[in-house]
Amino acid sequence: MPNSSGHHLVSYFKVLAQMDTAALAHAEHGHGRIEANGMLLELRVTGVPTPNGEMIGIRLLDRLRPVLRLDEIGMVEGDQAHLRNWLAEIQGMLLVCGPVGAGKTATLYAMLHELQRLPRSIVTLEDPVESSLDGITQIEVNAKRGLPFPKAVRAMLRLDPDFLLVGEIRDPESAHVAITAVRRSSPPFTHAMSWVG
Template sequence: MISFLPNPRPVEPRLAPQYHAYLGSHPPVADEPRTQERATALLADAVQWRASDVHIEPASEQTRIRFRIDGVLHDVAEVPNFSGHRLVAYFKIQSQINATAIATPEHGHCRMAAGGTVLELRTTVAPTVNGEMIGIRLLDTQRPLLRLDDLGMKEEDQRHLRTWLEGMQGMLLVCGPVGTGKTSTLYALLHELQKEPRSIVTVEDPVECNLDGITQIEVHVKRGMTFPEAMRAMLRLDPDYLLVGEIRDSESAHVAITAAGSGQTLLSTLHARDAVGAVTTLRNYGLQLWEVAAAIELCVSQRLVRRLCTKCRSGGPPGDEAAHWYGELGLPVPEQIFSSVGCDACGGTGYQGRLGIFEVWRIDAEAREMILRGADDLQLTRHAMAQGMQPLLSDALAKASAGLTSFAEVRILAAEVRRTTGGLALRP
């Protein structure tokens, strides 16, 4: 096979210090022992940098090891294919994947101790032209839950959420695409509820975090516990609060709306492009306008941006391109915009963790009337903003002005938000 392109991505050894230290003291050899030590060092590095995934990808001669950190893949090491192959084989065995199955994609899981915590590994192996590649999703089972204060939500919006939780009625929905932190927000709300002597039942697929004092039901299709079945079980328990991991189809939408319409308090996530988009999504699941209007109380739309490393960030006057970008949106050009160059503290990435970007829509009496009359997204957005809802992009720009995130991150978010909301992102 002819390779025309050199791999353009540089390896960042600062993101895998323990693995590289191990390679230094035990260089890869054809018949290498101690694969377990190599794997453990790699996982410890992944824990240190809060990686959500580890990829081991063979090319023609070298195998690249990558971490996904804050949603972005970084190349952290490159080793000879024989060494990479041993790592793949090791993780396959640990994850109880048939070691001889190399022609088809396989899935497995296991728990491993590394970096001072216990990781749940969800492993996928796929055949490639250069050999097997492996993708490992890492869940830190001992990671502390985020609190409402930690999410990056404005105090005023946090107050709306807390007020709703105290009021105990209707439905709160956290909306956004996959991987935007919706579940973390739900767990943060559960944490608020744990303080009160109230009964809470959840239906999750899977349960990502065990919580004391809360009844958690896990979906298990093979054992007959389907999502709708689990939701019916949840309703029979008649709790004060119901949490549904995700409203994902017509059946779960109907069960959720029935619960919320009959005086129970329900929290869930929904795949909707923005806060008012929840109405459209629920209608697409076959719910009637009056059902939606009666049940929804609060819709939170959210995204994630990377948080600038405070050690290497710097502000400076915007260049022509940035000034043009602000001008196109009809916004005043800020005096300075922030970026970062990467340092030891952030492993050269320029970022440390992520930050939520939020839009919180409180459904008032007039909005309910509008939903009943079949108002479209544009009309609902105009009304919501007239009532004080700050759209996603405004929240992102405010956080960029404060130096919490970079201009580059806001541009990425803006492109996505404007695409999905048809340019409605900033002004109705």
């Protein structure tokens, strides 16, 4: 495709994902929606500068796909047992790490599915919220709308959750705020979960 067409496509998807079209010097993330063939698609868009212009990566999210259970995500039984024990008994923080497409989100949503049956207060901080879950308070972090990650964490602390899921720790500040939230909460959180991508 000619460069001019590529530049138009980059601008189109950046506008769709509510990204800064003039930001050419740094990586940027955004999300949006588009309709194609009668289906509403959720997009996660990443723009990265290169010497020849910007490169755009787009991931499609299927909000209609049901949340999988732990025994449906391909995890061996021993690992499932460890996670269930952690959810039931252990205090602390769990980090789920891996490359794009490794199943971080599927794993954490499967854990949230397990927790839905418990009479506990569960709060998530996500960017964006990928699936709506009954009985769970899901907060969508969005710096452009005045709710950056640190402010969202402070708001969440006032909700006094038993379980906290923090989405996508991408930088040292986010990691510091997440760990500080777990250590300084009173009483301490029973559990905190996060994924690092």
